[in-house]
Amino acid sequence: MQIKLVAGNSAGTVTTFYVSHHDQLSSQGSNHDEIDFEFLGNSSGNPYTLHTNVFSQGKGNREQQFHLWFDPTTAFHTYTILWNSQRIIFLVDNIPIRVFTNMKSQGVPFPSKQPMSIHSSLWNADEWATQGGRVKADWTNAPFVASYKNFKVEACIWKPASASSTCSPGARQTQGLDAAGRNRIRWVQSKYMIYNYCSDLKRFPQGVPYECKQSRFL
Structure with missing residues (x-):
């Protein structure tokens, strides 16, 4: 998806692009799967926060956050979720x-047994989105506008009767990172990552989750 984010004072707003599956009773129930791009707005002159998360079987709490190396409000940029049976890559x-x-x-939940649908939204989250909720939305700046274009999807076909999916053979089904990709992700994470749940020892005093102890770029 190509997105141009809310310009100016975007504090309190969250612009999203994500895929999700949830049960009919609760969007956060035990069947809930989700892969998130969420863009947390800020006051003028301060950077957006790109918030990513992965939910599987109702379990989330896998947040990583970044600042971007460009102004995401002045032009369209491309945000990609690559999800196959082996890994999820955010680009x-x-x-x-x-x-x-x-x-x-190894016991780490991973979304793989049910279909996802594609969503985008722009919503008011000023109770938490900007500096932990300290900066609220200034409604004199409304309307807040984010723009989307050139959406492309390459997806497997879900068959409810058999609870399975069929895919045409293709490289994306096994796509990972080559040496150049591993170098790029190291660059981004060393310079632009501002929060990593795997480094939050206060949150996990008994030890970080299992996946945090493994190679990050498999």
């Missing part, structure tokens, strides 16, 4: 910023 302008590897065999 910005075809530069990988995050990889979440399938480690189900």
Whole structure:
């Protein structure tokens, strides 16, 4: 998806592009799967926060956050979710910023057993989005406008009767990072990552989750 974010004072707003599956009773139920791009607005002159997360089987709490190396409000940029059976890769302008590897065999939940639908939104989250909720939306700046274009999808076909999907053979089904991709993701994470749940020892005093201890760029 190509997105141009809310310009000017965007504090309190969240612009999203994500894929999600949830049960009919609760968007955060035990069947909830989701892969998120969320863009947290800020007061004029301060950078957006790109918030990423992965939910599987109702379990999230896998946030990584970044500042971007460009102004995302002045032009369209491309945000990509690559999700196959082996890993999830988040990309910005075809530069990988995050990889979440399938480690189900080691007990780490990974979305793989149900379909996802595609969503985008622009909503008011000023109770938490900007500087922990300290900066609220200034409604004198409304309307807040984000623009989307050139959406492209390459997807497997879900068959509800068999609870499975069929895919045409293609490289994306096994796509990972080559040496150049690993170099790019190291560059992004060393210079632009501002929060990583895997480094939050206050949040995980008994030890970080299993996937944090493994190679990050499999």
